Amino acid sequence: MRGTEEKGVDTRIVTDxxxxxxxxxxxxxxxxxxxxxxxxVVEFLQTRGIKVVxxxxxxxxxxxxxxxxxxxxxxxxxxxxxxx
Numbered sequence: 001m002r003g004t005e006e007k008g009v010d011t012r013i014v015t016d017x018x019x020x021x022x023x024x025x026x027x028x029x030x031x032x033x034x035x036x037x038x039x040x041v042v043e044f045l046q047t048r049g050i051k052v053v054x055x056x057x058x059x060x061x062x063x064x065x066x067x068x069x070x071x072x073x074x075x076x077x078x079x080x081x082x083x084x
Contacts (some may be wrong), residue, residue: 003049003068007056010035010037010038011019013038014038014041017029017031017045018041018044018045021045021048021050022030026050027049027050027051028046028050028051028052028053029050029051029052029053030052030054030055030072031052031053031054031055031068032054032055032074033054033055033061034056034061035061035063035064036058036061036063036064038064039063039067042064042067042068043067046067047071051068051069051070052067052068052069053068053069053070053071053072054068054071054072055071055072055074056071056072056073056074057073057074057075058073058075061064
């Protein structure tokens with residue numbers, strides 16, 4: 001059942017990404033995932049002029065990173081989020 005739940009979450013994220021663009025709520029998206037299943041929505045959003053930035057954990061998800069407008073390697077910036 002876990003796979004079904006995961007796909008349900010993925011589907012909800014994709015639905016939100018498309019519906020929020022449809023009503024003009026954003027022009028840049030930051031997607032933090034290693035899941036190749038997001039490649040089609042990334043490609044679609046970019047045909048609509050939306051820039052998608054991949055919050056990546058290299059070397060995972062190179063295919064997704066390659067489809068995005070840009071990427072941020074999360075491990076290289078995570079120290080900036082630590083509380084003092």
